[in-house]
Amino acid sequence: MTGLVWLALDGLGYPGDAPDGSVWEAALPTLRPLIEAGRALDATLGVPGLPQSGTGQACWLTGLDAVRAMGEPGKGEHFGPHPGPTLQRLLRAEALPARLAQAGARLALANHYPPAYFAAQVGGQTGGQTGGQSGRTGAQRPRLGCFPFSFLAAGLPLNPPGVPPVPATLGLGYADPWPEQTPLTEVTRLGTALALAARTHDLIVCDLWFGDHLGHRGRTPTPPPVLRAGRAYLERVDALLTGLLDAGARVVLSSDHGNLEDLRVKAHTLARVPFAGVGLALGTPRTVVEGGQAIAAAFGLKLDLGSDAKK
Template sequence: MSGIVWLALDGVGHPQDAPDGSVWDQPLGTLRPLVDAGRCLDATLGVPGLPQSGTGQACWLTGRDTVRVMGEHFGPHPGPTLQRLLQAEALPVRLAQAGGRVALGNEYMPAYFHALESGAGRRNRMGCFPFAFRAAGVPLNPPGVPLLGATLGLPYARPWAGVGEEGAALDALARHGAALARAATEVDLLALDLWFGDLLGHAGTPDVPGDALAAGRSYLRRVDALLSGLLGAGARVVVSSDHGNLEDLRTKGHTLARVPFAGAGVDLGQPGNVVQAGQVLSGWFGLPAPLPGA
Protein backbone atom coordinates (compact mmCIF):
# COMPACT_ATOMS: atom_id res chain seq x y z
CA MET A 1 0.00 0.00 0.00
CA SER A 2 1.27 3.50 -0.78
CA GLY A 3 0.20 7.13 -0.69
CA ILE A 4 -0.86 7.14 2.97
CA VAL A 5 -1.07 10.47 4.81
CA TRP A 6 -0.62 10.11 8.58
CA LEU A 7 -2.02 12.91 10.74
CA ALA A 8 -0.27 12.19 14.04
CA LEU A 9 -2.07 14.29 16.63
CA ASP A 10 -0.28 14.91 19.90
CA GLY A 11 -2.16 15.07 23.18
CA VAL A 12 -5.72 14.69 21.87
CA GLY A 13 -7.74 12.11 23.78
CA HIS A 14 -10.75 10.38 22.29
CA PRO A 15 -14.08 12.28 22.47
CA GLN A 16 -15.63 9.33 24.33
CA ASP A 17 -13.36 10.16 27.27
CA ALA A 18 -13.77 13.95 27.11
CA PRO A 19 -15.88 15.89 29.61
CA ASP A 20 -18.95 17.87 28.61
CA GLY A 21 -18.11 21.18 26.97
CA SER A 22 -14.75 19.97 25.67
CA VAL A 23 -12.96 20.93 22.45
CA TRP A 24 -14.80 18.03 20.81
CA ASP A 25 -18.22 19.56 21.53
CA GLN A 26 -18.65 21.42 18.25
CA PRO A 27 -19.48 20.65 14.63
CA LEU A 28 -16.55 18.83 13.01
CA GLY A 29 -18.18 17.50 9.88
CA THR A 30 -15.23 15.47 8.60
CA LEU A 31 -13.04 14.75 11.62
CA ARG A 32 -15.68 13.66 14.11
CA PRO A 33 -17.46 11.08 11.91
CA LEU A 34 -14.09 9.58 10.99
CA VAL A 35 -13.02 9.37 14.64
CA ASP A 36 -16.38 7.99 15.75
CA ALA A 37 -16.15 5.25 13.12
CA GLY A 38 -12.58 4.36 14.12
CA ARG A 39 -11.01 2.71 17.14
CA CYS A 40 -10.67 3.95 20.71
CA LEU A 41 -7.31 2.80 22.06
CA ASP A 42 -5.64 2.40 25.43
CA ALA A 43 -2.48 4.49 25.78
CA THR A 44 -1.59 3.50 29.36
CA LEU A 45 -0.50 -0.06 28.50
CA GLY A 46 -1.13 -1.15 32.08
CA VAL A 47 1.73 0.94 33.43
CA PRO A 48 1.09 3.43 36.25
CA GLY A 49 1.52 7.12 35.55
CA LEU A 50 0.42 9.43 32.79
CA PRO A 51 1.28 8.51 29.18
CA GLN A 52 3.95 10.67 27.57
CA SER A 53 4.86 11.67 24.02
CA GLY A 54 8.26 9.95 23.91
CA THR A 55 7.09 6.43 24.64
CA GLY A 56 3.62 6.99 23.16
CA GLN A 57 4.88 8.09 19.77
CA ALA A 58 7.60 5.42 19.80
CA CYS A 59 4.87 2.79 20.30
CA TRP A 60 3.09 4.05 17.19
CA LEU A 61 6.28 4.31 15.16
CA THR A 62 7.78 0.92 16.10
CA GLY A 63 4.83 -1.27 17.04
CA ARG A 64 6.75 -2.17 20.17
CA ASP A 65 5.73 -1.64 23.80
CA THR A 66 8.33 1.01 24.50
CA VAL A 67 6.74 1.79 27.87
CA ARG A 68 7.76 -1.70 29.03
CA VAL A 69 11.19 -1.20 27.48
CA MET A 70 11.67 1.99 29.48
CA GLY A 71 9.89 0.68 32.58
CA GLU A 72 7.79 3.85 32.67
CA HIS A 73 6.03 6.43 30.55
CA PHE A 74 8.79 8.70 29.29
CA GLY A 75 9.00 11.93 27.34
CA PRO A 76 8.56 14.29 25.75
CA HIS A 77 11.71 13.66 23.70
CA PRO A 78 13.29 10.26 23.09
CA GLY A 79 16.41 9.59 25.11
CA PRO A 80 19.21 7.18 24.15
CA THR A 81 17.17 3.98 24.59
CA LEU A 82 14.23 5.18 22.51
CA GLN A 83 16.59 6.70 19.96
CA ARG A 84 18.20 3.31 19.40
CA LEU A 85 14.79 1.70 18.94
CA LEU A 86 13.68 4.38 16.51
CA GLN A 87 16.91 4.14 14.51
CA ALA A 88 16.44 0.39 14.15
CA GLU A 89 12.68 -0.11 14.01
CA ALA A 90 10.74 3.08 13.29
CA LEU A 91 8.30 2.74 10.42
CA PRO A 92 9.99 5.34 8.16
CA VAL A 93 13.37 3.69 8.75
CA ARG A 94 12.11 0.21 7.88
CA LEU A 95 10.16 1.50 4.89
CA ALA A 96 13.19 3.32 3.52
CA GLN A 97 15.36 0.24 4.02
CA ALA A 98 12.81 -1.77 2.02
CA GLY A 99 13.01 0.72 -0.83
CA GLY A 100 9.96 2.76 0.14
CA ARG A 101 9.57 6.52 -0.09
CA VAL A 102 8.81 8.50 3.07
CA ALA A 103 8.46 12.17 3.92
CA LEU A 104 7.59 14.33 6.93
CA GLY A 105 5.42 17.26 5.85
CA ASN A 106 6.14 19.60 8.77
CA GLU A 107 7.71 22.97 8.10
CA TYR A 108 10.71 23.65 10.34
CA MET A 109 12.03 27.19 10.73
CA PRO A 110 15.75 28.10 10.67
CA ALA A 111 15.64 28.64 14.44
CA TYR A 112 14.73 24.97 14.88
CA PHE A 113 17.81 23.78 13.00
CA HIS A 114 19.97 26.31 14.84
CA ALA A 115 18.71 24.96 18.17
CA LEU A 116 19.54 21.40 17.11
CA GLU A 117 23.03 22.37 16.03
CA SER A 118 23.76 24.46 19.11
CA GLY A 119 22.57 21.63 21.34
CA ALA A 120 25.06 19.11 19.96
CA GLY A 121 26.35 16.84 22.68
CA ARG A 122 23.50 17.65 25.03
CA ARG A 123 20.19 15.92 25.64
CA ASN A 124 18.16 15.36 22.48
CA ARG A 125 15.46 17.99 21.96
CA MET A 126 14.00 16.46 18.81
CA GLY A 127 10.62 14.73 18.96
CA CYS A 128 10.12 11.14 17.87
CA PHE A 129 8.77 11.98 14.41
CA PRO A 130 11.55 14.26 13.17
CA PHE A 131 14.09 11.96 14.80
CA ALA A 132 12.67 8.89 13.06
CA PHE A 133 12.47 10.50 9.65
CA ARG A 134 16.01 11.82 9.90
CA ALA A 135 17.10 8.32 10.95
CA ALA A 136 15.48 7.10 7.73
CA GLY A 137 17.92 9.27 5.81
CA VAL A 138 15.40 11.80 4.54
CA PRO A 139 15.65 15.54 5.18
CA LEU A 140 13.35 17.70 7.20
CA ASN A 141 11.58 20.27 5.00
CA PRO A 142 11.69 17.84 2.04
CA PRO A 143 11.54 19.37 -1.44
CA GLY A 144 8.37 18.80 -3.43
CA VAL A 145 6.12 18.56 -0.36
CA PRO A 146 3.74 21.41 0.57
CA LEU A 147 5.05 22.01 4.09
CA LEU A 148 2.72 22.83 6.95
CA GLY A 149 3.32 24.44 10.34
CA ALA A 150 2.05 22.33 13.23
CA THR A 151 0.09 25.28 14.72
CA LEU A 152 -2.09 25.24 11.57
CA GLY A 153 -1.94 29.01 11.44
CA LEU A 154 -2.66 29.76 15.11
CA PRO A 155 -0.14 31.83 17.09
CA TYR A 156 2.34 29.70 18.98
CA ALA A 157 1.58 31.37 22.32
CA ARG A 158 -0.98 33.60 23.99
CA PRO A 159 -2.80 35.61 22.88
CA TRP A 160 -4.28 33.13 20.37
CA ALA A 161 -5.59 35.89 18.15
CA GLY A 162 -7.80 35.40 15.12
CA VAL A 163 -9.82 32.49 16.49
CA GLY A 164 -13.06 34.27 15.68
CA GLU A 165 -12.01 35.18 12.13
CA GLU A 166 -10.75 31.89 10.76
CA GLY A 167 -12.79 31.41 7.59
CA ALA A 168 -9.89 32.20 5.29
CA ALA A 169 -7.59 29.97 7.33
CA LEU A 170 -9.98 27.02 7.04
CA ASP A 171 -10.28 27.49 3.28
CA ALA A 172 -6.49 27.63 2.98
CA LEU A 173 -6.08 24.46 5.05
CA ALA A 174 -8.59 22.60 2.89
CA ARG A 175 -6.58 23.59 -0.19
CA HIS A 176 -3.38 22.57 1.60
CA GLY A 177 -4.92 19.19 2.33
CA ALA A 178 -5.65 18.72 -1.36
CA ALA A 179 -2.06 19.66 -2.19
CA LEU A 180 -0.77 17.13 0.37
CA ALA A 181 -2.99 14.48 -1.19
CA ARG A 182 -1.35 15.11 -4.54
CA ALA A 183 2.13 15.00 -3.00
CA ALA A 184 1.27 11.72 -1.27
CA THR A 185 0.88 9.99 -4.63
CA GLU A 186 4.66 10.26 -5.01
CA VAL A 187 5.53 8.54 -1.71
CA ASP A 188 4.49 5.55 0.36
CA LEU A 189 4.09 7.46 3.63
CA LEU A 190 3.66 11.18 4.22
CA ALA A 191 3.37 12.08 7.91
CA LEU A 192 2.46 15.28 9.74
CA ASP A 193 3.58 15.64 13.36
CA LEU A 194 0.71 17.76 14.74
CA TRP A 195 2.15 18.49 18.18
CA PHE A 196 0.36 21.79 18.85
CA GLY A 197 -2.67 20.14 20.45
CA ASP A 198 -0.49 19.02 23.34
CA LEU A 199 0.91 22.52 23.85
CA LEU A 200 -2.61 23.96 24.00
CA GLY A 201 -3.64 21.22 26.41
CA HIS A 202 -0.93 22.28 28.84
CA ALA A 203 -2.70 25.63 29.16
CA GLY A 204 -5.54 23.94 31.07
CA THR A 205 -6.55 24.89 34.61
CA PRO A 206 -9.32 23.65 36.94
CA ASP A 207 -11.62 26.49 35.85
CA VAL A 208 -11.01 25.78 32.10
CA PRO A 209 -9.48 28.97 30.65
CA GLY A 210 -11.75 30.36 27.97
CA ASP A 211 -8.94 31.39 25.64
CA ALA A 212 -7.41 27.90 25.69
CA LEU A 213 -10.80 26.31 25.05
CA ALA A 214 -11.43 28.65 22.12
CA ALA A 215 -7.97 28.00 20.69
CA GLY A 216 -8.34 24.24 21.16
CA ARG A 217 -11.66 24.23 19.37
CA SER A 218 -10.19 26.34 16.58
CA TYR A 219 -7.30 23.91 16.29
CA LEU A 220 -9.64 20.95 15.81
CA ARG A 221 -11.64 22.91 13.24
CA ARG A 222 -8.38 23.45 11.39
CA VAL A 223 -7.55 19.75 11.57
CA ASP A 224 -11.07 19.13 10.26
CA ALA A 225 -10.50 21.47 7.30
CA LEU A 226 -7.14 19.89 6.50
CA LEU A 227 -8.70 16.44 6.64
CA SER A 228 -11.59 17.55 4.44
CA GLY A 229 -9.15 18.71 1.77
CA LEU A 230 -7.21 15.45 1.96
CA LEU A 231 -10.26 13.24 1.66
CA GLY A 232 -11.85 15.43 -1.00
CA ALA A 233 -8.75 14.88 -3.13
CA GLY A 234 -8.93 11.11 -2.64
CA ALA A 235 -6.10 10.57 -0.15
CA ARG A 236 -5.74 7.54 2.06
CA VAL A 237 -5.55 9.00 5.57
CA VAL A 238 -4.88 7.74 9.09
CA VAL A 239 -5.45 9.84 12.24
CA SER A 240 -3.83 8.91 15.55
CA SER A 241 -2.85 10.38 18.91
CA ASP A 242 -0.24 9.43 21.49
CA HIS A 243 -2.03 10.35 24.75
CA GLY A 244 -4.78 12.48 26.20
CA ASN A 245 -4.49 16.15 27.17
CA LEU A 246 -6.40 18.71 25.06
CA GLU A 247 -9.72 16.88 25.43
CA ASP A 248 -9.81 17.80 29.15
CA LEU A 249 -8.76 21.39 29.82
CA ARG A 250 -9.69 21.09 33.49
CA THR A 251 -6.12 19.91 34.04
CA LYS A 252 -2.74 21.21 32.93
CA GLY A 253 -1.20 17.78 32.49
CA HIS A 254 -1.72 14.71 30.39
CA THR A 255 -4.69 12.43 31.04
CA LEU A 256 -5.51 8.72 31.10
CA ALA A 257 -7.97 9.12 28.23
CA ARG A 258 -8.06 6.62 25.40
CA VAL A 259 -6.90 7.92 22.03
CA PRO A 260 -8.33 7.83 18.50
CA PHE A 261 -7.18 5.62 15.65
CA ALA A 262 -9.18 6.44 12.55
CA GLY A 263 -8.72 6.22 8.82
CA ALA A 264 -10.09 6.33 5.32
CA GLY A 265 -8.98 3.95 2.58
CA VAL A 266 -7.18 1.71 5.09
CA ASP A 267 -8.09 -1.35 7.19
CA LEU A 268 -7.77 -0.40 10.85
CA GLY A 269 -8.08 -3.98 12.09
CA GLN A 270 -9.08 -4.52 15.72
CA PRO A 271 -6.23 -3.14 17.87
CA GLY A 272 -6.91 -2.43 21.52
CA ASN A 273 -3.92 -0.24 22.30
CA VAL A 274 -1.33 2.00 20.67
CA VAL A 275 1.25 -0.79 20.35
CA GLN A 276 -1.12 -3.02 18.41
CA ALA A 277 -2.14 -0.06 16.24
CA GLY A 278 1.51 0.61 15.43
CA GLN A 279 1.75 -2.98 14.24
CA VAL A 280 -1.30 -2.43 12.05
CA LEU A 281 0.44 0.53 10.42
CA SER A 282 3.56 -1.46 9.58
CA GLY A 283 1.41 -4.28 8.24
CA TRP A 284 -0.09 -1.98 5.62
CA PHE A 285 3.35 -1.83 4.00
CA GLY A 286 4.05 -5.55 4.29
CA LEU A 287 6.51 -5.09 7.14
CA PRO A 288 6.58 -7.80 9.82
CA ALA A 289 5.56 -7.08 13.39
CA PRO A 290 8.33 -6.96 16.04
CA LEU A 291 9.33 -10.30 17.47
CA PRO A 292 7.85 -10.86 20.97
CA GLY A 293 10.34 -9.89 23.66
CA ALA A 294 12.95 -8.78 21.14
Protein backbone atom coordinates in the same frame (compact mmCIF):
# COMPACT_ATOMS: atom_id res chain seq x y z
CA MET B 1 -2.69 3.38 -5.44
CA THR B 2 -2.07 6.71 -3.73
CA GLY B 3 0.23 6.77 -0.74
CA LEU B 4 -0.90 7.03 2.87
CA VAL B 5 -1.07 10.34 4.75
CA TRP B 6 -0.61 9.87 8.50
CA LEU B 7 -2.01 12.63 10.72
CA ALA B 8 -0.17 11.93 13.98
CA LEU B 9 -1.97 14.01 16.59
CA ASP B 10 -0.17 14.73 19.84
CA GLY B 11 -2.08 14.91 23.11
CA LEU B 12 -5.68 14.35 22.04
CA GLY B 13 -7.86 11.89 23.91
CA TYR B 14 -10.91 10.12 22.53
CA PRO B 15 -14.10 12.24 22.56
CA GLY B 16 -15.99 9.65 24.59
CA ASP B 17 -13.50 10.20 27.43
CA ALA B 18 -13.73 14.00 27.36
CA PRO B 19 -15.73 16.06 29.88
CA ASP B 20 -18.76 18.13 28.94
CA GLY B 21 -17.87 21.38 27.21
CA SER B 22 -14.60 20.06 25.77
CA VAL B 23 -12.81 20.95 22.56
CA TRP B 24 -14.63 18.05 20.91
CA GLU B 25 -17.81 20.16 20.93
CA ALA B 26 -16.45 22.28 18.09
CA ALA B 27 -18.01 21.96 14.63
CA LEU B 28 -16.07 19.02 13.16
CA PRO B 29 -18.18 17.61 10.31
CA THR B 30 -15.37 15.49 8.85
CA LEU B 31 -13.12 14.72 11.83
CA ARG B 32 -15.69 13.71 14.44
CA PRO B 33 -17.54 11.09 12.33
CA LEU B 34 -14.24 9.57 11.22
CA ILE B 35 -13.02 9.32 14.82
CA GLU B 36 -16.27 7.79 16.02
CA ALA B 37 -16.16 5.21 13.22
CA GLY B 38 -12.64 4.23 14.27
CA ARG B 39 -11.14 2.75 17.41
CA ALA B 40 -10.44 4.03 20.93
CA LEU B 41 -7.09 2.64 22.11
CA ASP B 42 -5.43 2.26 25.49
CA ALA B 43 -2.27 4.35 25.86
CA THR B 44 -1.35 3.30 29.42
CA LEU B 45 -0.31 -0.28 28.50
CA GLY B 46 -0.93 -1.32 32.09
CA VAL B 47 1.94 0.80 33.42
CA PRO B 48 1.25 3.31 36.23
CA GLY B 49 1.66 7.00 35.52
CA LEU B 50 0.53 9.31 32.76
CA PRO B 51 1.34 8.36 29.15
CA GLN B 52 4.00 10.53 27.52
CA SER B 53 4.92 11.55 23.99
CA GLY B 54 8.31 9.83 23.85
CA THR B 55 7.13 6.33 24.63
CA GLY B 56 3.68 6.80 23.10
CA GLN B 57 4.97 7.94 19.72
CA ALA B 58 7.65 5.24 19.78
CA CYS B 59 4.87 2.66 20.20
CA TRP B 60 3.09 4.00 17.14
CA LEU B 61 6.26 4.24 15.06
CA THR B 62 7.59 0.77 15.89
CA GLY B 63 4.56 -1.33 16.81
CA LEU B 64 6.50 -2.36 19.92
CA ASP B 65 5.93 -1.75 23.63
CA ALA B 66 8.31 1.16 24.09
CA VAL B 67 6.94 1.79 27.59
CA ARG B 68 8.36 -1.50 28.83
CA ALA B 69 11.66 -0.76 27.14
CA MET B 70 12.03 2.02 29.72
CA GLY B 71 12.51 1.92 33.48
CA GLU B 72 13.22 -1.17 35.55
CA PRO B 73 13.08 -4.50 33.71
CA GLY B 74 9.58 -5.92 33.68
CA LYS B 75 7.98 -2.75 35.06
CA GLY B 76 8.23 -0.13 32.34
CA GLU B 77 7.98 3.64 32.48
CA HIS B 78 6.19 6.36 30.52
CA PHE B 79 8.85 8.74 29.22
CA GLY B 80 8.95 11.97 27.27
CA PRO B 81 8.57 14.27 25.61
CA HIS B 82 11.73 13.60 23.59
CA PRO B 83 13.36 10.20 23.05
CA GLY B 84 16.46 9.54 25.12
CA PRO B 85 19.17 6.98 24.29
CA THR B 86 16.99 3.90 24.89
CA LEU B 87 14.15 5.08 22.67
CA GLN B 88 16.60 6.39 20.09
CA ARG B 89 18.09 2.91 19.71
CA LEU B 90 14.63 1.45 19.30
CA LEU B 91 13.61 4.06 16.73
CA ARG B 92 16.80 3.69 14.70
CA ALA B 93 16.29 -0.06 14.45
CA GLU B 94 12.52 -0.44 14.21
CA ALA B 95 10.72 2.82 13.36
CA LEU B 96 8.54 2.78 10.27
CA PRO B 97 10.58 5.43 8.37
CA ALA B 98 13.77 3.35 8.64
CA ARG B 99 12.05 0.13 7.62
CA LEU B 100 10.27 1.72 4.66
CA ALA B 101 13.38 3.56 3.49
CA GLN B 102 15.34 0.31 3.58
CA ALA B 103 12.63 -1.24 1.40
CA GLY B 104 13.01 1.54 -1.17
CA ALA B 105 9.78 3.36 -0.34
CA ARG B 106 9.36 7.08 -0.87
CA LEU B 107 8.29 8.88 2.29
CA ALA B 108 8.41 12.33 3.83
CA LEU B 109 7.72 14.25 7.02
CA ALA B 110 5.59 17.19 5.88
CA ASN B 111 6.13 19.50 8.87
CA HIS B 112 7.64 22.90 8.23
CA TYR B 113 10.71 23.48 10.42
CA PRO B 114 11.84 27.13 10.60
CA PRO B 115 15.49 28.11 11.12
CA ALA B 116 14.84 28.65 14.85
CA TYR B 117 13.99 24.96 15.21
CA PHE B 118 17.36 23.87 13.86
CA ALA B 119 19.13 26.43 16.04
CA ALA B 120 17.43 24.90 19.08
CA GLN B 121 19.07 21.55 18.34
CA VAL B 122 22.55 22.92 19.03
CA GLY B 123 23.97 20.95 21.92
CA GLY B 124 21.61 18.00 21.46
CA GLN B 125 21.84 14.87 19.37
CA THR B 126 20.69 14.69 15.79
CA GLY B 127 18.73 11.80 14.43
CA GLY B 128 21.61 10.55 12.30
CA GLN B 129 23.19 7.16 12.74
CA THR B 130 26.14 8.67 14.58
CA GLY B 131 23.97 10.73 16.92
CA GLY B 132 26.37 13.61 16.33
CA GLN B 133 27.17 15.98 19.18
CA SER B 134 27.96 19.65 18.99
CA GLY B 135 31.10 21.09 20.45
CA ARG B 136 29.39 21.94 23.73
CA THR B 137 30.34 20.08 26.85
CA GLY B 138 27.94 18.41 29.26
CA ALA B 139 25.13 16.00 28.51
CA GLN B 140 21.95 17.57 27.18
CA ARG B 141 18.66 15.92 26.41
CA PRO B 142 18.05 15.96 22.65
CA ARG B 143 15.19 18.19 21.60
CA LEU B 144 14.11 16.21 18.55
CA GLY B 145 10.73 14.55 18.94
CA CYS B 146 10.22 10.94 17.89
CA PHE B 147 8.95 11.77 14.40
CA PRO B 148 11.74 14.10 13.23
CA PHE B 149 14.30 11.88 14.95
CA SER B 150 13.02 8.80 13.11
CA PHE B 151 13.05 10.48 9.72
CA LEU B 152 16.56 11.84 10.20
CA ALA B 153 17.73 8.46 11.48
CA ALA B 154 16.41 6.94 8.26
CA GLY B 155 18.52 9.38 6.25
CA LEU B 156 15.53 11.50 5.23
CA PRO B 157 15.56 15.31 5.34
CA LEU B 158 13.35 17.70 7.21
CA ASN B 159 11.57 20.25 4.99
CA PRO B 160 11.65 17.78 2.06
CA PRO B 161 11.22 19.04 -1.50
CA GLY B 162 8.06 18.18 -3.36
CA VAL B 163 5.83 18.14 -0.27
CA PRO B 164 3.75 21.16 0.83
CA PRO B 165 5.03 22.35 4.22
CA VAL B 166 2.57 21.93 7.09
CA PRO B 167 2.86 24.51 9.90
CA ALA B 168 2.56 23.09 13.40
CA THR B 169 -0.22 25.50 14.36
CA LEU B 170 -2.21 24.92 11.14
CA GLY B 171 -2.51 28.66 10.74
CA LEU B 172 -3.10 29.81 14.32
CA GLY B 173 -0.74 32.15 16.14
CA TYR B 174 1.74 30.34 18.35
CA ALA B 175 1.25 32.51 21.45
CA ASP B 176 -1.74 33.48 23.59
CA PRO B 177 -4.42 34.36 22.42
CA TRP B 178 -3.54 32.18 19.39
CA PRO B 179 -5.25 34.35 16.73
CA GLU B 180 -6.18 33.08 13.29
CA GLN B 181 -3.40 33.87 10.83
CA THR B 182 -4.57 31.71 7.94
CA PRO B 183 -8.23 31.19 6.95
CA LEU B 184 -9.71 27.71 7.15
CA THR B 185 -10.09 27.62 3.38
CA GLU B 186 -6.30 27.76 3.05
CA VAL B 187 -5.94 24.81 5.43
CA THR B 188 -8.36 22.83 3.27
CA ARG B 189 -6.26 23.72 0.21
CA LEU B 190 -3.20 22.49 2.08
CA GLY B 191 -4.95 19.15 2.58
CA THR B 192 -5.65 18.99 -1.14
CA ALA B 193 -2.00 19.71 -1.91
CA LEU B 194 -0.90 16.96 0.49
CA ALA B 195 -3.24 14.53 -1.24
CA LEU B 196 -1.64 15.37 -4.58
CA ALA B 197 1.85 14.88 -3.12
CA ALA B 198 0.76 11.49 -1.75
CA ARG B 199 0.30 10.28 -5.32
CA THR B 200 4.08 10.20 -5.68
CA HIS B 201 4.87 8.99 -2.16
CA ASP B 202 4.22 5.84 -0.20
CA LEU B 203 3.86 7.67 3.12
CA ILE B 204 3.58 11.30 4.18
CA VAL B 205 3.48 12.06 7.91
CA CYS B 206 2.21 15.20 9.64
CA ASP B 207 3.44 15.46 13.24
CA LEU B 208 0.59 17.55 14.68
CA TRP B 209 1.97 18.42 18.11
CA PHE B 210 0.30 21.79 18.66
CA GLY B 211 -2.71 20.23 20.39
CA ASP B 212 -0.48 19.03 23.22
CA HIS B 213 1.05 22.51 23.46
CA LEU B 214 -2.42 23.97 23.97
CA GLY B 215 -3.43 21.18 26.33
CA HIS B 216 -0.69 22.16 28.76
CA ARG B 217 -2.36 25.57 29.11
CA GLY B 218 -5.38 23.97 30.76
CA ARG B 219 -6.42 24.55 34.37
CA THR B 220 -9.53 24.95 36.52
CA PRO B 221 -11.41 27.06 35.68
CA THR B 222 -10.45 26.65 32.02
CA PRO B 223 -9.36 29.99 30.52
CA PRO B 224 -11.81 30.86 27.71
CA PRO B 225 -9.00 31.79 25.26
CA VAL B 226 -7.45 28.33 25.70
CA LEU B 227 -10.76 26.58 25.05
CA ARG B 228 -11.39 28.75 21.98
CA ALA B 229 -7.91 28.02 20.66
CA GLY B 230 -8.30 24.29 21.28
CA ARG B 231 -11.56 24.19 19.36
CA ALA B 232 -10.11 26.38 16.60
CA TYR B 233 -7.17 23.99 16.28
CA LEU B 234 -9.44 20.95 15.90
CA GLU B 235 -11.47 22.85 13.31
CA ARG B 236 -8.21 23.23 11.39
CA VAL B 237 -7.46 19.54 11.68
CA ASP B 238 -10.98 19.01 10.33
CA ALA B 239 -10.30 21.37 7.41
CA LEU B 240 -6.99 19.64 6.61
CA LEU B 241 -8.72 16.26 6.70
CA THR B 242 -11.53 17.53 4.47
CA GLY B 243 -9.05 18.65 1.84
CA LEU B 244 -7.27 15.30 1.97
CA LEU B 245 -10.38 13.16 1.68
CA ASP B 246 -12.09 15.29 -0.96
CA ALA B 247 -8.96 14.84 -3.10
CA GLY B 248 -9.06 11.06 -2.70
CA ALA B 249 -6.24 10.57 -0.20
CA ARG B 250 -5.83 7.52 1.99
CA VAL B 251 -5.53 8.77 5.56
CA VAL B 252 -4.73 7.33 8.97
CA LEU B 253 -5.13 9.33 12.17
CA SER B 254 -3.64 8.56 15.58
CA SER B 255 -2.82 10.13 18.95
CA ASP B 256 -0.17 9.28 21.52
CA HIS B 257 -1.92 10.26 24.78
CA GLY B 258 -4.72 12.37 26.18
CA ASN B 259 -4.41 16.07 27.10
CA LEU B 260 -6.30 18.60 24.98
CA GLU B 261 -9.65 16.85 25.46
CA ASP B 262 -9.64 17.84 29.16
CA LEU B 263 -8.61 21.46 29.65
CA ARG B 264 -9.57 21.39 33.32
CA VAL B 265 -5.99 20.19 33.92
CA LYS B 266 -2.66 21.01 32.31
CA ALA B 267 -1.24 17.51 32.61
CA HIS B 268 -1.66 14.53 30.32
CA THR B 269 -4.64 12.28 30.99
CA LEU B 270 -5.46 8.57 31.10
CA ALA B 271 -7.98 8.92 28.27
CA ARG B 272 -8.10 6.43 25.45
CA VAL B 273 -6.78 7.78 22.15
CA PRO B 274 -8.30 7.77 18.66
CA PHE B 275 -7.21 5.55 15.79
CA ALA B 276 -9.12 6.03 12.55
CA GLY B 277 -8.57 5.94 8.84
CA VAL B 278 -9.80 5.80 5.29
CA GLY B 279 -8.32 3.42 2.75
CA LEU B 280 -6.66 0.96 5.11
CA ALA B 281 -7.75 -1.87 7.38
CA LEU B 282 -7.72 -0.81 11.04
CA GLY B 283 -8.26 -4.31 12.38
CA THR B 284 -9.24 -4.73 16.03
CA PRO B 285 -6.37 -3.15 17.99
CA ARG B 286 -6.80 -2.44 21.69
CA THR B 287 -3.61 -0.50 22.43
CA VAL B 288 -1.31 2.03 20.79
CA VAL B 289 1.20 -0.77 20.25
CA GLU B 290 -1.33 -2.74 18.23
CA GLY B 291 -2.28 0.44 16.41
CA GLY B 292 1.33 0.85 15.32
CA GLN B 293 1.34 -2.74 14.14
CA ALA B 294 -1.77 -2.06 12.05
CA ILE B 295 -0.07 0.86 10.30
CA ALA B 296 3.02 -1.24 9.57
CA ALA B 297 0.79 -4.01 8.24
CA ALA B 298 -0.67 -1.56 5.72
CA PHE B 299 2.78 -1.61 4.10
CA GLY B 300 3.17 -5.38 4.35
CA LEU B 301 5.66 -5.12 7.21
CA LYS B 302 5.72 -7.70 9.97
CA LEU B 303 7.52 -7.59 13.30
CA ASP B 304 10.49 -9.80 14.09
CA LEU B 305 9.72 -10.40 17.75
CA GLY B 306 13.06 -12.12 18.22
CA SER B 307 15.06 -9.03 17.33
CA ASP B 308 17.51 -7.74 19.92
CA ALA B 309 15.90 -4.33 19.62
CA LYS B 310 12.85 -5.60 21.48
CA LYS B 311 14.71 -7.13 24.38
